[in-house]
Amino acid sequence: MSEAVKIEGHDHHDDHHHEPTFIEKWIFPLDHKFIGMQYLFTGMFMALFGGFFVYAFRMQLAFPGMSVPGFGTVSPAEYNMLITNHGSVMIFWVAMPVLIAAFGNFLIPLMIGADDMVFPKLNRLSYQLFFISVLILMASWFVEGGGFGGAWTAYPPLSADANYSMTPLGSSLWLLAVAVEFAAFLVGGINFITTAMNSRAPGMKAQDVPMTVWMICIASILFMASVGPLIAGAIMLFFDQMVGTGFFDPRRGGDPILWQHLFWFFGHPEVYVVLLPACGFVADVITVFSRKKLFGYQTILYTAIGTGSLSFFVWAHHQFVAGIDPRMANIFTVTTVLISIPIAEMMFLFIATLYGGSIRFTTPMLWALGFIGEFLIGGVTGIYLGASGMDIYFHDTYFVIAHFHYTFFPIAFIGTFTALTFWFPKMFGRMMNDTLGKVHFWGTIIPLNTIFIPLFVLGAAGQHRRIYNYNHFPDLSTPDLQALRIVATVSLLVLIAFQAVFLFNFFYSIIAGEKAPVNPWKSNTLEWTTSSPPPHGNWHPDDMPKVYRGPYEYSVPGREDDFWPQNEPA
Amino acid sequence: MGFRPIANTRSATGIMTAKLAVWWLIASEIVIFGGLLACYIMHRLAHHEWAYYAVHTNVIAGATNTMILLTSSLFAVLAHHAAEQGDGKKAARNLLITCGFGLGFLVVKSIEWTTEIQHGYTITANTFWSFYYTAAGIHGAHVIVGMLCMLWVANTARQGKDLHRVENVGLYWHFVDLVWIFLFPLLYIAK
């Protein structure tokens, strides 16, 4: 099927006859596993900021005007900066680096039986670009005028003109940080796609590739195909900010709505860019812990590709009341409601995978199941918003916030914990504590719901977004509604507190956890055939795996073991 | 420093990995330029007065640059041909000639822009000129990057190494040329 063409330098052990120095290994790594770790730890670090920001602004909402412990009083300008950067950080500096870059880097070569990514230096460069984007973003928070506060969507004219935004430096630095982050992921995507396409182990056909790899690749393609127009738009916005052009200024013949189209043409596929990797993790975990083949591997792929393709045709549902031609709204209602079909089908196929299984509720399995249960809520509530007539009322209310957190939280956090608790043994050579894992699970899932269900109610009561204090709105200042805000905030505090359990479990287990065996979960895929953690090069060069079957041959009738590793000869 | 993973030597699709990578890069650039040009076209259709602003673009300069780039691409093809035959030195020579034409492109553009700016047609003059400088400027940046890559590849090709890179850098250069083929009529001819 695929042939190992020998070119010079194939025995890389000769090239690395010297042990990498500390700097080479940890600061400028070429090994995909280490680059993956850099992304993972950076993403986790940024999550602390994203979490701190939401803590501060939710405290302001529950107890308006009071000084927030650890932050101080929240001014209207600071409130806007907090919500803007909470959103930006969580999407661009937590979800994407962790789900795609960290796990993609760590897992893709391992799962396809390769010794590294195809272009290790390019891989290293992608992280370096990403790191620079982190520095630029953080700088934007401390410059004169304050950090950008125009919402993560950055609509002009507010974002284009410092006279309106009052954050001249903050706006431009934020924009630059986002642009550099985009560049980092475009560069990173090169490796994911080419490695998965070309460097598969001998015998690994397309339908033998684990879902995690497929989903990260489709996500990379979606990202690449959708981000271009926004990069063009970002350059135009940057010029408006810095040079005085008027691309988005109606006084100069520009059009603010153009930005919205460019932004959401990317913005909608982007949510599937982060969703698909999470789905990939869920697929790989539920198969292992139900000891079952995936129900309809090919169909799942079609739903992923179908959802991804359709995602390019739904974007203006974010703009129903933005001033677009009202007739256009009808088209986008049709496409938006229809896109729920392939993604619902994917969820049904995951649920169907449980049928006939032998389900063990380990911590990774709990997270994977939690993803399915919670994401369903996010998915169905999207229908309210895709129905144009309903969106007239719900647009820019907390109903939207609750909907997208019921999708994003499962994607970014439940998806991450699914992958992290599952692959932790392979990554760090140790086992995490399962009891603490379960405590963390319940301590996260329950508050998740008690935060966002009140937000659905608040949205239905007409509470609009991005407001630092509802005391100016008599209809929204009732004690009942304020009680809901407090419930949500207190739940958030509980949620944050339980993350301490995870952090302790995570770091303690890295140092002193029980040593992990090669294949603790009795999984079929190739990463579980090498040591925990894998050596440099993943396998001995003479011992690279060959593949004889698909990744989900569990409970095959007639076999003694209920699993059948991909690399075991027939 | 040749850390070349085994992964780099495999080809399940039959296409060399480096070529796949260049196509991926080109695809992402198509979306970027495509987005920018789509915005330009939509604006142009909505603003009839832009036809009057566009009168002042220099067709001679634009046409000259079109000829320069097309000729440069010819030499990129010759470089690829030489690389296929294993003649690294000839490939490097042709890449350098390609670069030379690229330099010519930049020189013509500098003269053109200097003249226009001196006449008051700056990036902030009106939105047509904003698009003009942005689109042509981003294209120019890609020309510069392309030239730098070609110099680097020419250097290794001269030593007879990594000759497959000649084709790949040529692919990228053809793409840069293609973008210009779209820009030229949109910015210079449509008046």
Place this chain on the structure above:
Amino acid sequence: MIENLLPQASSYAGDIDQLWLILSVIIWFWFACAQGMFFWLLWRYRYQEGVPAEYVTGNEKHLKRWITIPHALIILCDLVVIAGAMRVWYNVKQDLPEADMTIRVVSQQWAWSFVHPGPDGELDTEDDIKTVDDLNLVVGKTYHWKLESRDVLHSFSIPVFRLKQDAIPGREITGWFKPTKTGTYDIQCAEMCGIGHGIMAAHVVIRTEDEHAAWMASQSN
């Protein structure tokens, strides 16, 4: 349920609330089915000593049915959703019934100003009444509103009308409503417009025709 949280004060508020009800029935029915099946499978196929898992590919016809039939039924439900949405959308956003009166709504950083026709009933005449942050309407009359922005994007939002429309600088956007209930209610700006976005509150006062006439009279003093 929405009407339990805040009143319906426009002629189309009831349509929107009714759409909510239709959507909710469909959405939560399917949600209950999916979650119900999910939890049942988790319980039924939990690990039991000595009971191995089955080898199921997903190509088995009798099992695929459980996916394809709901799939088809959901598509039918989606058609109902789309039809319902389009009907309401047309009524609020595409249709423009004849107006009894026209008002102008001006948004800026960070206040609302309104221009009401004066006793002559015509807008853009000398007796127009200009106010800041309070909109004064007559119950039962059909209004056209003309929305503009002086600077950045804003959004004209009246929850009790269930209405929302973004305001774009450089454009005038026209819409309509018909108040059906007297009282004083919130007007919001529903698009991020800067530091003062949170204080950009206004209110709408809906009166009977007589009360409104009295208000107009008081304004000319």
